[in-house]
Every structure is written in structure tokens, then in C-alpha cells.
Amino acid sequence: MPEAVLSVNGLDGHYGDSHVLHGVNFSIRAGEVVTLVGRNGAGKTSTLRAIMGLLPRRSGSIALRGRQLIGLPPHRIARAGIGYVPDDRGIFASLSVAENLALPPRAQAGALSDGEIDALFPRLKERRASPGTKLSGGEQQMLAIARALRTGARLLLLDEPTEGLAPVIVQQIGAILRDLKSRGYTVLLVEQNVHFAASVADRHIVMENGRVVDSLDNAELAADPGRLDRFLGV
Amino acid sequence: MSVQVLSGQLLLGLINGAFYALLSLGLAVIFGVLGIINFAHGAFYMVGAFAAWGLATYLDVGYWPALVLVPLAMGLLGMGVERLMLKRLAGLDPLYGLLATFGLALVLEGTFRQVYGSSGQPYPVPEALQGGVNLGFMFLPLYRGWVVAASIVVCLATWLAIERTALGARLRAVTERPDVAQALGLNVPLLVTVTFGVAVALAAFAGVMAAPVYQANPLMGSNLIIVVFAVVVIGGMGSLSGAILSGYGLGLAEGMTKVFYPPAANIVVFVIMAVVLMVRPAGLFGRAS
Numbered sequence: 256m257p258e259a260v261l262s263v264n265g266l267d268g269h270y271g272d273s274h275v276l277h278g279v280n281f282s283i284r285a286g287e288v289v290t291l292v293g294r295n296g297a298g299k300t301s302t303l304r305a306i307m308g309l310l311p312r313r314s315g316s317i318a319l320r321g322r323q324l325i326g327l328p329p330h331r332i333a334r335a336g337i338g339y340v341p342d343d344r345g346i347f348a349s350l351s352v353a354e355n356l357a358l359p360p361r362a363q364a365g366a367l368s369d370g371e372i373d374a375l376f377p378r379l380k381e382r383r384a385s386p387g388t389k390l391s392g393g394e395q396q397m398l399a400i401a402r403a404l405r406t407g408a409r410l411l412l413l414d415e416p417t418e419g420l421a422p423v424i425v426q427q428i429g430a431i432l433r434d435l436k437s438r439g440y441t442v443l444l445v446e447q448n449v450h451f452a453a454s455v456a457d458r459h460i461v462m463e464n465g466r467v468v469d470s471l472d473n474a475e476l477a478a479d480p481g482r483l484d485r486f487l488g489v
Numbered sequence: 490m491s492v493q494v495l496s497g498q499l500l501l502g503l504i505n506g507a508f509y510a511l512l513s514l515g516l517a518v519i520f521g522v523l524g525i526i527n528f529a530h531g532a533f534y535m536v537g538a539f540a541a542w543g544l545a546t547y548l549d550v551g552y553w554p555a556l557v558l559v560p561l562a563m564g565l566l567g568m569g570v571e572r573l574m575l576k577r578l579a580g581l582d583p584l585y586g587l588l589a590t591f592g593l594a595l596v597l598e599g600t601f602r603q604v605y606g607s608s609g610q611p612y613p614v615p616e617a618l619q620g621g622v623n624l625g626f627m628f629l630p631l632y633r634g635w636v637v638a639a640s641i642v643v644c645l646a647t648w649l650a651i652e653r654t655a656l657g658a659r660l661r662a663v664t665e666r667p668d669v670a671q672a673l674g675l676n677v678p679l680l681v682t683v684t685f686g687v688a689v690a691l692a693a694f695a696g697v698m699a700a701p702v703y704q705a706n707p708l709m710g711s712n713l714i715i716v717v718f719a720v721v722v723i724g725g726m727g728s729l730s731g732a733i734l735s736g737y738g739l740g741l742a743e744g745m746t747k748v749f750y751p752p753a754a755n756i757v758v759f760v761i762m763a764v765v766l767m768v769r770p771a772g773l774f775g776r777a778s
């Protein structure tokens with residue numbers, strides 16, 4: 256079995272006085288694509304933010320290929336090899352598309368080349384000079400993913416990459432994720448759309464009230480399609 | 490009225506504008522990246538002038554070396570101030586930053602006033618720039634021409650560095666969304682410290698340039714900083730080009746007022762500020778948020 260790329264153990268997270276993550280446990284192996292699912296407010300975004308060091312307070316253990324990330328500032332975590340796409344995409348309005356793309360320092364060898372990025376995201380190439388926020392929602396999402404890839408990170412954290420996008424764009428993002436998987440990237444993505452999740456991911460981790468409450472792979476999901484509904488339905 | 494009087498006052502206005510622009514540019518950069526209003530900016534300018542005077546008086550170091558050494562040293566001092574003092578206030582209400590820098594300004598000013606009194610210490614115009622040229626319609630003292638030219642070049646270079654280079658893109662990203670920038674791998678704390686240092690160096694550079702014009706005076710910073718705040722507000726808090734252009738523009742407006750209605754010269758900037766705030770609260774070049 257491939258080694259764990261990311262191991263989260265007993266992760267607690269707080270915003271000021273409010274305690275939002277309660278001993279979150281999961282791990283992801285190299286090359287896996289895993290979704291984090293759960294209702295709004297379950298703690299998915301907070302989990303990704305805690306991994307990136309963006310939560311005001313966190314404790315427990317987060318290990319990236321054995322290296323402890325708790326205590327490191329966000330830029331050191333990013334440079335350790337995690338590409339992050341926040342839920343609002345984090346595109347800078349005062350930067351052009353090209354500047355957004357070139358922003359992160361290349362922390363790891365073996366990043367996709369500019370040519371590979373252009374091939375993977377043809378729509379971005381045409382819009383290099385426009386300001387970041389003149390892009391459509393789908394283009395912004397592609398830019399955010401492309402930007403995360405340029406760091407050379409082999410582990411990607413994507414927070415709801417398909418939210419609010421037209422079905423055709425969702426399909427394109429699905430194709431990009433499958434392409435990345437075939438290149439050996441490890442991906443943890445927050446996803447509300449179960450069909451999309453099943454189409455790109457190997458495994459699903461279910462969160463509720465700041466805890467991991469279930470974990471299942473695609474075969475288990477296919478055998479019991481209702482298993483997620485309990486945690487997602489209203 | 491004669492052309493000489495008019496162009497003379499325009500030149501004086503442009504000189505003042507050169508200092509307004511250098512200081513308001515630094516203030517705008519600090520406000521963008523640190524989110525604080527740096528009340529100590531005028532004090533740093535004053536210390537810059539005194540540092541040049543001290544170098545000349547005690548160490549026989551002339552104007553040109555001072556023009557390089559003083560901004561470097563003050564930039565380092567600024568980084569120290571950011572690391573030891575302002576960093577601890579990050580995330581708190583911006584009021585804390587304003588009060589801390591106001592306190593720092595009072596301490597710096599009080600110290601210099603205690604030691605040197607309130608009268609200025611004269612500083613000579615560097616030899617190479619003594620005298621002037623007759624432009625036909627007016628006499629241009631060389632040193633004043635140099636101040637205006639150097640200020641324009643430095644402001645333009647700073648603006649280009651921020652708006653057109655990769656390092657500037659990092660600065661803009663940190664200004665906009667420091668958390669996202671840091672999660673993408675940018676060393677935001679270091680960028681913030683260096684930015685503050687560079688802005689302080691700009692103020693010190695202005696201080697050295699001001700010494701031969703206004704002398705080194707403990708009060709020169711607080712006299713200037715109030716006008717500079719108005720300049721930043723008029724230009725638009727977040728806008729660098731606004732800070733630069735309104736710096737020169739308001740210097741010229743002051744000069745014009747001295748020609749046409751001298752009693753209003755000292756308040757014209759504040760009148761303009763009041764009008765701008767009523768008509769365009771985000772400032773002339775600011776984007777309403």
C-alpha cells in the first residue's frame with residue numbers, strides 16, 4: 256500500500272471562542288483523489304484552512320509525508336508541497352491573469368511547465384493580460400487550480416471547485432482532475448455534488464459537526480447509494 | 490502680476506509637492522500592506538534630515554553619501570520598528586497602530602526638541618548644486634530643480650516597481666489578501682517588514698533632501714505630516730498613483746493660492762480635502778469599496 260501523503264490526527268480547530276473541529280482523523284495515500292463531503296457548516300473548509308495554517312488556533316497532528324505541519328506558518332506549509340485553492344478561489348483583482356499565475360514561488364522541483372499548464376487550461380492562455388477578476392467563474396477556478404499547480408506541489412487541496420459553475424465547466428474541471436490523477440497528483444477536494452465526487456474520486460470522507468463520521472470508497476458508495484444522503488440531506 | 494512671481498510660486502509649490510508626494514506615497518504603501526496609518530512618518534522624515542545634519546557635523550560625511558546612507562540606516566530602523574512594535578498589533582483594530590505610531594512620533598520629536606531646541610540646524614546646499622540658472626522668465630536655484638527632479642524619478646521608480654514588476658505583484662497580492670498570498674507560499678511577514686522599511690527609507694530620503702531647503706528642525710515632520718494625510722485622503726487611501734499625483738497637485742495648488750489669495754494658502758489643502766470628501770469620499774483616484 257502506498258505511503259500516506261497526508262495524515263491528520265486528533266485535529267482540533269478554533270475561531271476565537273468557537274471550537275469548530277473536534278479531533279478530525281483521516282489520511283490520504285499518494286496518488287489518491289479523496290473528497291471531503293458534508294453539510295454546510297460541517298467543518299470542511301475549516302479542515303482545509305487548518306491544514307494550511309490559516310485557522311487562528313489548531314492543535315493535534317497534521318503530517319505531510321511524515322513532516323509535522325502544526326506550528327509552521329502558512330507559507331512554510333505551502334512550500335512544503337501543498338497547493339491550495341480556497342473556497343472563494345482567491346484570485347487577486349489587482350493582478351493580471353499572468354501575474355496571478357506567476358505569483359507563488361516554485362517550491363518544489365517537477366512543477367508542470369508553462370506549456371503543460373497552457374495545454375491543460377487553454378482558456379487561460381488567451382486571457383493572460385486581463386485582470387484576474389475579469390474572468391468568468393469557471394476561468395477563475397481554472398486559474399486558481401493552475402496557480403496551485405505552478406508551485407510544484409504534488410498534493411492539492413481544493414475547496415468546492417465546482418460550486419456555482421455551469422455543468423459544462425464542471426465537466427471540464429472533472430476532466431482536469433482525472434488528468435492530474437493520471438499524472439500521479441494527490442488531491443483532497445471538498446465537494447457537495449455526490450455524482451461529481453463519485454466521478455473523480457476514489458474515496459469519500461464524511462464530516463459532520465467538526466468530526467469525521469464516515470469514510471467509504473466508490474465501490475461501497477455504489478453498493479449503498481443512500482449512505483451519503485443521511486449526512487447530506489436536509 | 491509678473492511672470493517671475495507666478496513661476497517662482499509655482500516652483501515653491503512644486504518643491505513642497507515633491508516632499509508631499511514622497512511622504513504620501515510611503516504612507517499609502519504602508520496603509521495598503523500593514524493596514525495602519527503611520528503617524529510616525531513625519532518623524533522619520535525629520536530624523537532623516539537630522540541624520541544628514543549629524544553625519545555632516547560630527548563625521549564630516551557630505552550630502553551625497555548621506556543621501557544613500559541615511560535612507561539605508563532608517564530603512565533598517567523601520568524594519569526594527571515593524572518587527573518589535575507594529576507586528577504585535579497585527580490583527581487588532583487599526584486604531585492601535587495609529588496610537589502606537591503617534592506615540593513613537595511624539596517620542597522622536599520630543600527627544601530631538603530636548604536636545605536641539607525648536608530652532609533649525611542649518612545644512613548647506615551641496616557644492617555641485619549651488620547657484621542657479623536663469624531660465625529667461627525666472628531664476629531656477631539648481632538645488633530646487635534637483636529636489637523636484639529626484640522626487641519625480643524616485644516616485645515614478647517606486648510606482649513602476651509596485652505596478653509593473655513581479656515583486657510588486659507580490660506586494661499587491663499581500664495588500665489585497667494576505668492570507669491567500671501566504672497560503673500560496675509568499676513569506677508575508679517578511680514582505681510586510683521590508684515594505685515598511687522601504688517606506689521609512691523613502692521618508693528619510695525626503696528628509697535628507699529637505700535639510701538644505703528647510704534646515705533640520707524637530708518640528709518639520711509634524712508640520713508636514715498633517716498636510717500629507719490630507720494629500721493621501723484626497724488621492725484616495727488605497728491609490729499609489731493618487732498619492733503621487735495629488736502630492737504634486739496640492740503643492741501647486743498651494744503655490745497658486747499664495748499668488749492669488751495668500752491668506753488662504755495654509756488652508757487650501759484642507760478645503761480641497763473637505764470638498765473631495767463630500768463629492769468623492771473614496772478620493773480622486775480611489776476605488777469605492
Ligand SMILES: Nc1ncnc2c1ncn2[C@@H]1O[C@H](COP(=O)(O)OP(=O)(O)O)[C@@H](O)[C@H]1O
Nearest residue numbers: 270273275293294295296297298299300301302
Ligand atoms: N471565520 C469564522 N469565524 C467563526 N466561525 C466560523 C468561521 N468560519 C466558519 N465558522 C464556523 O465553523 C463551522 C464550520 O464551518 P466551515 O468549515 O466553513 O464548514 P463547511 O466548509 O463544511 O461548510 C461552522 O459552524 C461555521 O459557522
Ligand SMILES: [Mg+2]
Nearest residue numbers: 299300301342
Ligand atoms: Mg465550506
